[in-house]
Amino acid sequence: GGTRAALRVRGLTARYGPVIALDDVDLTAPPGRVTAVLGANGAGKTTLLRTVSGLLRPKAGRVELGGVDLTEASAEDVARAGIAHVPEGRGVITELTVEENLRLGSLLGSLRSASRTPPTLADVYSLFPPLRRRVGHAAHSLSGGERQMLVIARALLSAPEVLLLDEPSLGLAPRVVSRIFAVLRDLVDTEGLAVLLVEQNARSALSIADTGVVLNLGRVVARADAATLAADDELRHAYLGF
Numbered sequence: 585g586g587t588r589a590a591l592r593v594r595g596l597t598a599r600y601g602p603v604i605a606l607d608d609v610d611l612t613a614p615p616g617r618v619t620a621v622l623g624a625n626g627a628g629k630t631t632l633l634r635t636v637s638g639l640l641r642p643k644a645g646r647v648e649l650g651g652v653d654l655t656e657a658s659a660e661d662v663a664r665a666g667i668a669h670v671p672e673g674r675g676v677i678t679e680l681t682v683e684e685n686l687r688l689g690s691l692l693g694s695l696r697s698a699s700r701t702p703p704t705l706a707d708v709y710s711l712f713p714p715l716r717r718r719v720g721h722a723a724h725s726l727s728g729g730e731r732q733m734l735v736i737a738r739a740l741l742s743a744p745e746v747l748l749l750d751e752p753s754l755g756l757a758p759r760v761v762s763r764i765f766a767v768l769r770d771l772v773d774t775e776g777l778a779v780l781l782v783e784q785n786a787r788s789a790l791s792i793a794d795t796g797v798v799l800n801l802g803r804v805v806a807r808a809d810a811a812t813l814a815a816d817d818e819l820r821h822a823y824l825g826f
């Protein structure tokens with residue numbers, strides 16, 4: 585239950601010392617939509633997610649979830665507010681089993697305010713059947729695709745309003761990517777989850793996204809619905825690499 589909340593970013597600016605990594609970025613990730621953030625290496629995509637999730641303090645601008653200001657919130661409070669961040673590189677705890685990793689996600693779900701009923705372990709196993717077959721296995725024994733399923737499943741167990749995904753397709757076979765994206769698309773459509781999807785692989789991101797923004801040197805250089813971006817030859821050649 586409960587109305588789904590949109591993530592809104594306004595005028596977001598972030599620096600690493602003298603390097604301006606994000607420059608006055610505006611974007612909205614509404615419920616029931618996949619919003620892609622595209623751009624070359626170094627465009628600022630990871631910095632955007634780190635700033636939204638409270639890992640990096642912005643120099644200027646605002647981050648809001650459902651109208652609640654999270655700009656100065658700690659990473660823990662951002663997570664508790666309902667923004668789940670799946671970082672690049674699949675942060676599974678390799679010494680723990682699949683089930684132990686998932687229980688950590690459930691723990692965060694139980695700490696979140698009771699506005700939304702978190703999914704159960706059984707729910708995420710039916711979303712990602714390969715995980716069910718590997719419950720008692722240490723996470724280090726999983727394939728790349730299984731690890732990506734595991735971190736997404738763990739994030740879903742916290743019953744987020746918004747899922748931030750950093751390069752989920754990296755290093756995975758196209759067939760595995762399609763499978764994971766199909767699960768996400770279904771959750772977005774049926775549950776109204778908001779997904780903010782960071783990808784260097786623009787072609788595959790635009791195949792699942794509703795809308796996209798293109799970053800270059802920390803600035804938004806284009807924003808449109810996914811089909812429009814995918815059909816723009818000039819933009820594809822200049823920024824999207826396909």
Ligand code: ATP
Binds near residue numbers: 629
């Ligand atoms: P990638 O796909 O390589 O992660 P990206 O689009 O996510 O690229 P960011 O990682 O956000 O880009 O980097 C944006 C800019 O900030 C780049 O110029 C990068 O070199 C710089 N940068 C990123 N992290 C740091 C850091 N820890 N210290 C200094 N500069 C950094």
